Amino acid sequence: MWAGWWPRPLGPVQLAYVGRLVPEKGVDLFLAALEGLPGEWRATILGSGPEAGRLAEQARAAGLAGKVTFRAPLPSVEMPGFYQTVDVLVLPSRTRPNWMEQFGRVLIEAMACGVAVVGAASGEIPAVMGDAGWVFPEANVEILREHLARLVRERELRETLAQAGRARVLAQFTQKHIALETARVYEGLLT
Numbered sequence: 001m002w003a004g005w006w007p008r009p010l011g012p013v014q015l016a017y018v019g020r021l022v023p024e025k026g027v028d029l030f031l032a033a034l035e036g037l038p039g040e041w042r043a044t045i046l047g048s049g050p051e052a053g054r055l056a057e058q059a060r061a062a063g064l065a066g067k068v069t070f071r072a073p074l075p076s077v078e079m080p081g082f083y084q085t086v087d088v089l090v091l092p093s094r095t096r097p098n099w100m101e102q103f104g105r106v107l108i109e110a111m112a113c114g115v116a117v118v119g120a121a122s123g124e125i126p127a128v129m130g131d132a133g134w135v136f137p138e139a140n141v142e143i144l145r146e147h148l149a150r151l152v153r154e155r156e157l158r159e160t161l162a163q164a165g166r167a168r169v170l171a172q173f174t175q176k177h178i179a180l181e182t183a184r185v186y187e188g189l190l191t
Helices: 027-034 052-061 076-083 105-112 125-132 141-153 155-172 175-190
Strands: 013-018 041-046 068-071 088-091 116-120 134-136
Touching: 013 027, 013 076, 013 105, 013 141, 027 041, 027 052, 027 141, 052 068, 076 105, 088 105, 088 141, 105 116, 105 125, 105 155, 116 125, 116 141, 116 155, 125 134, 125 155, 134 141, 141 155
Parallel strands: 013 041, 013 088, 041 068, 088 116, 116 134
Antiparallel strands: none
8 A cells, every 4th residue: 555545435436527517527428428337336426517407417317316426516625535435536528619628626636635537638638647547539438438447347457546646646746846847937937
């Protein structure tokens, strides 16, 4: 076990999406990927927004009502506790003519808490995750489902990705690291 690791609960694999419930976030794609997903899993959609009702209806129509839970956003101080109950975080964003994923803060939060991450190839998602998460082509439900099926099936793989994600955050996304990188940029501009 690695420093900072806490064992995940046994039982169904816990999948999650955290964020706004708007079309560009692709939550409908996540729900579509859950249709027919094999294995023992449960999913939580944590967020609010104008798509909440439509997404809940999509889940009901797909027969996912017993496996997918919709929850209101939590205060930021409660998020580490939430992430400790999650095995895999999915960020299925889709680029729009006027929008693309600029960073994906939830990826950093989840990786810092030892959660495996899967994200769409939208904007900066692949750069944020690096080799510590799995990327799927935007809007490709089949590949997202394949990634999720493998992660549901293989606990050791989830743990390997979780460890890689935490290591990536500690190496590249701490306040100290960001301050040093910012100072380097300023030094470069002054010379």
